[in-house]
Amino acid sequence: MKTRYSFGGDEHIFVECDEEMSLEAFFKSLSITTAVKEAQIKGVTEICPANASFQIKFNPDVISPDDMLRELKSIEASAASGESSIKTRIIEIPVYYNDPWTHETLMRFRERHQDPSSTDIEYTARINNLDGVDGFIKAHSGAPWFVSMVGFVAGLPFLYQMVDRSRQIQSPKYLRPRTDTPRLTVGHGGCFGCIYSVRGAGGYQMFGITPMPIYDPNQTIKYLRDFMCLFKPGDIVKWKPIGRDEYDATVADVDQGKFAPTIREVPFSLTEFQADMDGYNTKLMGALK
Incomplete structure (x- = not known):
């Protein structure tokens, strides 16, 4: 399944890594949320990882929803080429x-x-x-x-x-x-x-x-x-x-x-x-x- 992004109001982006739980989907979620934390994107206020998905909360007065989405898609591309180890x-x-x-x-x-x-x-x-x-x-x-x-x-x-x-x-x-x-x-x-x-x-x-x-x-x-x-x-x-x-x-x-x-x-x-x-x-x- 291709990663699915959706907006939750003005302050959230929900990212679905897969429709079913697997260690591969979990690692994808974990690697992206870890990369988001390390990137220290201005405006990000909360990172909520889940089983095969995650949600990002951000301040739209600091970063626009479209810019936040672009940041996440860029991080996903980089995380996909990383090692599956922690x-x-x-x-x-x-x-x-x-x-x-x-x-x-x-x-x-x-x-x-x-x-x-x-x-x-x-x-x-x-x-x-x-x-x-x-x-x-x-x-x-x-x-x-x-x-x-x-x-x-x-x-x-x-x-x-x-x-x-x-x-x-x-x-x-x-x-x-x-x-x-x-x-x-x-x-x-x-x-x-x-x-x-x-x-x-x-x-x-x-x-x-x-x-x-x-x-x-x-x-x-x-x-x-x-x-x-x-x-x-x-x-x-x-x-x-x-x-x-x-x-x-x-x-x-x-x-x-x-x-x-x-x-x-x-x-x-x-x-x-x-x-x-x-x-x-x-x-x-x-x-x-």
Whole structure:
């Protein structure tokens, strides 16, 4: 698909890199928005990257919409010839699958689900031809996930599984949204995973919960004092299955200011990843050891 540009009133340009999500479309969006930031175009007030698109907000009194459009098209041409590689981070996120809190919630809203007779993990395992709950956890946690977007609610990451499309976990949202979702629920809708940064309404399937806060507007949590949101687009997530004892111990460590997330700086090459996905993922996850 050719990049599609459209104006949003007098102050925004929306740029669609592709009609469907892919790592190629995400990298195109990321490379252009990074180049826009580095160009320091006078009049640009906000850059909002998304899964396969982005939006630029600008001051039309400083730069006209047509001039802004010309700048973006010029940057797109330059970015297209650049390398598909970034310096990023891989972050280990502990997950207590089938925890009691999301289980209580999903049972409370069972009439809104496609299959009221099973849990969200059981349903998703079945429609993805996985071997029950254990097979699902192995598939979900066995490969890393890209953070393709942060938003919708503050600090919430959208996560794209880094495997061949035929192996990606797919699961629809609830038939009707819930009015409640526990904070730090690990969820899934369509091809995207997420972590609910705050408690609230939601429609994604619920698989578990992490004891590791990812958003702190008060910035009292030790590892969120520099910035209230943990994630940024381009980060890579590795899920780590844990049990109740480790969950409780981690919650206590967070409360006491003793918990430090496992984060490593890593390079990522889209070209090398596409040449050997499983081998490249193994190398990425090995950086956490």
